[in-house]
Amino acid sequence: MLRSLEIQATLSTPSTPDHLPHLSWSPTIELSLDCFVCVRVGRTTRLERGAEQAICSSDRDHGPHFAPARIAEFDTAGTSLRAVVEFWWAPFHDAKRDTPATPLSEAPWVRLHLAYQCPLHAAPGTASTQTNLVRPTALRCEHCAAVIATSHEAPAIRLLG
Ligand SMILES: [Zn+2]
Numbered sequence: 293m294l295r296s297l298e299i300q301a302t303l304s305t306p307s308t309p310d311h312l313p314h315l316s317w318s319p320t321i322e323l324s325l326d327c328f329v330c331v332r333v334g335r336t337t338r339l340e341r342g343a344e345q346a347i348c349s350s351d352r353d354h355g356p357h358f359a360p361a362r363i364a365e366f367d368t369a370g371t372s373l374r375a376v377v378e379f380w381w382a383p384f385h386d387a388k389r390d391t392p393a394t395p396l397s398e399a400p401w402v403r404l405h406l407a408y409q410c411p412l413h414a415a416p417g418t419a420s421t422q423t424n425l426v427r428p429t430a431l432r433c434e435h436c437a438a439v440i441a442t443s444h445e446a447p448a449i450r451l452l453g
């Protein structure tokens with residue numbers, strides 16, 4: 293059946309916000325989903341905004357495959373993001389572990405990506421934040437090491453329906 297998850301994240305802005313004017317959320321979400329196609333729970337699934345399918349990383353035996361999931365909503369405002377992911381979910385039992393599948397992965401995990409422009413080096417850069425980090429975590433510019441933003445809370449993931 294069709295299910296949907298909401299992802300919300302907010303980063304704190306630094307005291308010297310010189311990278312902020314060019315900071316934006318990238319339209320890529322990596323999310324753990326229980327995948328009935330390869331019959332594995334907690335698979336990293338890569339979604340691109342606008343794409344009608346996602347890519348499940350699966351495992352060593354199966355390799356990546358298309359997955360029935362998409363980004364239905366992607367709203368950003370400065371350092372805040374809210375996204376809704378729709379995916380097809382069907383019950384199964386994991387092929388390798390004694391675990392039943394759930395619509396919201398047993399250990400929900402997401403990685404969100406950002407892009408920016410370094411004003412000092414006039415060069416583009418990328419950063420990311422994800423669920424399993426020791427917080428607070430500073431996202432630093434890969435060119436000048438300035439703090440771009442700080443993550444105080446893990447992104448929130450909840451099942452909508
Ligand atoms: Zn899969």
Ligand SMILES: [Zn+2]
Nearest residue numbers: 410433435436
């Ligand atoms: Zn920089």
